[in-house]
Amino acid sequence: MIIQNIQSFIHGLHLDPLIIIGVIVLLGIYFGKGAKLIHLPSIIGFMVLGVLLGPSLLGVLSGEFQESIGFITEIALSFVAVSIGLELSFASLKKQGGGIVLTIFTESFMAFILVSVLMYLLTRDLALSILFGAIAPASAPAGTVAIIQEYRTKGPLTKALFAVVGFDDGLGIIVFGFAAAFAKSILSAEMGMETGSFVSLMSGPLMEVGLSLLVGSLNAVIFIFLGRFLKTGRDLFLLLFAMVFLSAGLSIMFHMSVILTNMVLGIVIVNTQPQNFVEKIHEELTQIMPLLFILFFVLAGSNLHISALPELGLIGLVYIAGRATGLISGASFGAWAGRLPVSIRKYLGLGILSQAGVAIGLALIVKKELAEFGAHGAEIGDIIITTVSATSIFFEIIGPVLAKFALTKAGEIRKTA
Known part of the structure; x- marks a missing residue:
């Protein structure tokens, strides 16, 4: 009252x-x-x-x-994505070796497989299980980037975290596209609808990913060309600001991935321009990120409804356990197989558990697109959006805490932070 x-x-x-x-x-x-x-x-x-x-x-x-x-969330995610992209130097990845690429695949697919299998054993619903599995690898890059920037961490684990939270979202979006198409084919068959060929079902997600890569690359080329006429870091940042907004707007307009498009923008810039050029942008970018983090995480917190907690139930607990186990074990195995440093083998998995914006966005897509597949499709959409929203409360609280713990144990947080 x-x-x-x-x-x-x-x-x-x-x-x-x-x-x-x-x-x-x-x-x-x-x-x-x-x-x-x-x-x-x-x-x-x-x-x-x-x-x-x-x-x-x-x-x-x-x-x-x-x-x-709502556009503030899109803006914040866009700047987080471009900041991640600016850290993904292929030269740096080459120094880390193929082990980091292997680790990205193992942690993503281990989470996908484990969550899918556990959900199927619990629900016996293949479409529901596959979709839960596809959402599981999605991380919340904003949480990890915020911790890294707040404590000014440096070292092999920090570099690995930047690589993983960037590329596993890109990989996760691709996996989700294929999983959603597969789930739709199952539901269509249940309803006696014409499902079309598997190739036609895959064309949608392939188009989305392809357009995101193309638009991000083209905007990077425009930025690089126009940036040649600018000297100061402030002017370069203003130009980047414009290109990030342009990339985000085009992504929304043409149903592309805001994160993937802006991440590609950053990747192309960092891999084609001199280091001092990129550092000028970094210096200015770090000035605006704290403001965006406040707005983004306050708005994210406002979506975490307390009333959703009792609805978590067994499905939510299985999702939490399966996702955490899959990411941690997959990252550890990949780092071991790829012969990465011990700090990465031990602690990488703990630093990538945050989940919020991207996963909730994917869950909303499921709810919207499966509504046309009858009562079963609507039920799947309701279960997924409720569960992912509720479990995000847990992951967004425990994720940053464990990321800080991992970076501290790895010796990469400065004592003055």
Whole structure:
């Protein structure tokens, strides 16, 4: 009753969105500081603030408000993606050897296989199980990047984390596209619908990935050409700012992956330009990231509804256990087989458990696209969106904490941080 009265009072104020954004940033600064005082990453403080301001409690961040500023999430994910891309130097990957590539494949596919198998043993629903498995490899790069930037970590584990959280999302998006097509073919057969050839089912995801790679590359070429006429890091950043927005807008307009498109933008830049050119961009980019992290994680926290926790159930527990076990064991095995440093073998898996934006986005796609496949399709969509949203609460709390723990044990967090 008290919470409802507070929500009614706040709604009656009719706060302008700019006031709410100002409050988010203002309180976010101190919630982040508060989290650090108890030795937690600041993004935990941002997410707690999001839950407090969200529909579950005070209701400041109402569904209507979140819909009106949904573009902020896209912007934040876009800048996180380009910052990851700017770290993915092929020369650096070559120094790490083929082991890191092997590790990306083993951790992604181990999570996919383990979650799919466990879900099938529990539910006996192949379409549902395959889709859960396909969402499992998706990480939350924002969480990992935030920890790395906040504590200014350096070392082999840091480089491996940048590579893995970047490329496993790209790989995860590709795997999801094929899994979704397979699930649709199963549901179509159940309904007696014409499924078409397997090749025709695969054309959609292949087109999405191909267009994302093409648009990201073309925008990088435009950036590089125009950047030749600019000298200062500030001017280069403003140009990058424009290209990131352009990439994000085109991705949304033509149903491409915002993350993949902007990641490719960063990858092309870092692999074709001199190091001092890239460093100028980095210096400016790191200035805006803290603001984006506050906005992104507060909004993410507001979507973590407390009421969803009791609905987690056995499916949620199996998903959590299967995903965590698959990622940790897959990363460890890949690093061992690829003869990577001991710190990577021991701790890489602990640093890639965060899951939120990308996974929730994929879950929303499932809910939307499977609604046309009758009651079973709608049921699968509801189960997946509820479970992934609820388990994100767990992974977004435990993920950054374990990432910090892993980087600390690997000796890559500075004592002054």
